[in-house]
Amino acid sequence: MVQLLSQQELFVITSHPDHVESLFKAKPRDAPSLTGESPLRPILGPNSVLTTVGEQHMRQRKLLLPAFHGDAVQRYIEMIERVAEREIDRWPIGKPFALAPRMQAVTLDVIMSGVFGIEGRPAPGTVEHRIRQTFRRLLLASTNLLFELVELQQLGRPEPHGPLKWMIDLLDRHLYPAIRERRAQGVKPGAHDVLSMLLEARDEDGNQLTDEELRDQVVSLVLAGHETTANSLAWTFERLLRFPAAYDSLRELVRSDREEAESYVEATIYEGMRVRPVIPMVVRMVKRPWQLGQYVVPADTPVGVSIVALHHREDVYPDPHAFRPERFVEQKPGTYTWIPFGGGIRRCLGASLAMAEQRVVLREIAKRVDLRAPRPAPERTRQRNVTMIPARGGRVVVERKH
Template sequence: MSSVDTALPINLPPGPRAPRAIQGATYLAGRRRALHRTWERYGRAFSLNVPLLGEAVVISDPDLARQLFAAGPEVAGNVEPNLGRILGPGSLFALDGDPHRRHRKILSPPLHGRRMRGYESLIEEEYRREADRWAENHEFPILPSTMRITLNIILRAVFGADGDELEELRVLMPKIVTLGSRLAQFSTATLRRGRFSPWVRYRGLRDRYDSLIRTLIGRALADPDLEERADILALLLRARYEDGESMAHEDIADELLALLTAGHETTANTLAWVVERLRRHPEVLARLVAELDTGDLGFLQQTIWEVQRIRPVIAGVARQVKISRMQLGEWVIPKDRRIIVAFGLMHQDPSVYPDPLSFDPGRFHDRKPDFTAWLPFGGGNRRCIGAEFANLEMRIVLRALLRDFELLPTAERDERWRDRGVAFAPDRGGRVALRRREQRGSAMS
């Protein structure tokens, strides 16, 4: 259990003793590789001291993760600085404690439960719009396609319809995502140096985004059918906190930016990884297609879970100690120290997942993932609010792809991990070769 006993002496796990600059250079040269090597040497808990992260404790033990997530924000809360400096102070990424809970309560309904059914035809339409452009028997990277599919899906789910502003957002959002992901790796002070700094460029993109959102909010408020609309923007404008107060328009803009950014890039990268894995495991692919043709979606879900385990697009999540001392297992961690749950390491631990480097969807045949040992969406009260929506997108897009096309296997080496700043993608974009299926299973048509 976590402790607030200030008499406890600090007891940190071991870690590299190299100077901070050397540790930082190693980490920045390849953070996945650096963390893995440190994990191999020091085990499931180690200390680290690198730029941006600062002094941190890295854990990959499910029991320690469970304890950390249960501690609550008053003991181990949001890190500072956080992605709020990129996505805005009104986004869930910036908030903690009661403000975080209040926003999360308002944002949850559109992304969970029965409302999700209304998105199914939308997802299918956006898949088909993109798939109609694919060339047969010609290898190409699928990541640009999955990026467009997931961006168009979230734009339509958020705003409900097309228009000039949405067309501009389709062009603007990839620029915001790409630059914002890179900026997230550096301190704001560094980024703001000079008139031509990347931060100045980002602020220009953000200003244009804010202008577009103000226009869309104004148009929605003037819509006589606002009460009947089911898009996320309309739902946020109608929603009220427990005290009857509405959400500030600036906060709505920040939350929508977080949804648009996080809600498409991570899902698009995971879809590309699914394609990359299936092409290199023809036995899994054959079983998946056969079961889908009967209308059975169970193995599809297991495949998605397994790809998220073996190729998580986010390497970890973090909390920051808010009390004088926090006891975590055998360790006692001081105030302001970051604790990083490195689930990319946890997912490769043979004591957690037997034969962890094997791509085996069947490992989830008789059990759902344990949310303290399978963490692609994070955990605790800060678990990704769009997890259910993302899972729905992946199921529908993959079901439709394998219904319409034969995915051609390959003997090429595995694609490497490419660091996009926040997320990891296949380094060649998840190259795919397709052939349209002449006959489709009746349950799939």
């Protein structure tokens, strides 16, 4: 029987794989993403791949995708290894610390390198170093500042002011000169970084992207790309340390360098992202009446796909709360049943990079140190901006190094 839902101010949430498929396969104009209305918009700007819709969005995705494609990502692997090794070497033995900020230092270096083409951590005194520091400060401050933004939006005053405006202005004061300097220098032959690619890009009329367009893309990629990946890694360890059988299997395999190690590492990441997806929901606005199973959702209704609920469906993942990488060892995740990166034409642009970073960092940590959780109780989840993070940052103690 078909039921018609017709309440005002309706917000529909689903976690059914068939509904997910219909939304992710929809034409962009029929079910656009709501990221354009994100409270982050004043920081990201109007020209970002995250905030645009329709034709403009498709053009931007096409432009950016090659930089984050699997082959391009291969170039970063060695750099990620070096950054991870350096980071792990600094960890103290026997003293608890939170993994998330440590992972964030790694992922910030990786994304800065991908976007600006600098090797490793930028040297003090360089413009890239100042940009990195400002991003760090912006991120540290962003929780409170974003609450402020949400409030301003509710009051109908979406323009940032006060400390947030100060922070954005500071970032822009470093970013614009860096963009102008790079434009003046010209692109080096063979350069693969995002900024070089964007500087070379031309629209249909042969025009270059403006400084504002470049700035918005760069800010969006750095913001979208590093906190998510860092927290995803922190969660996977938070889970691993509470499921010793999986942690033991992982360590044994990576330390023996057996062939199966690669697939077990990957499966562990899939499982970590299944049980603790950092972004718990994606939303699409249906622009025409939408059939979801036995229901018809009226036009102009936001439909949330609950990634967390989908990933915990008993019919898809038996014993859903158990952490079992074996689920994914011989079976790749399903397009509409494993969706930590969302899907369709808004699927995460950095998914290949995020997977590569997680593979390398997880392997390095599992190989080089033995960790334990300072407390056996699981960490609760905490909402931070649009992400769901471990409440204590994924606290660990290094027992010994190898």
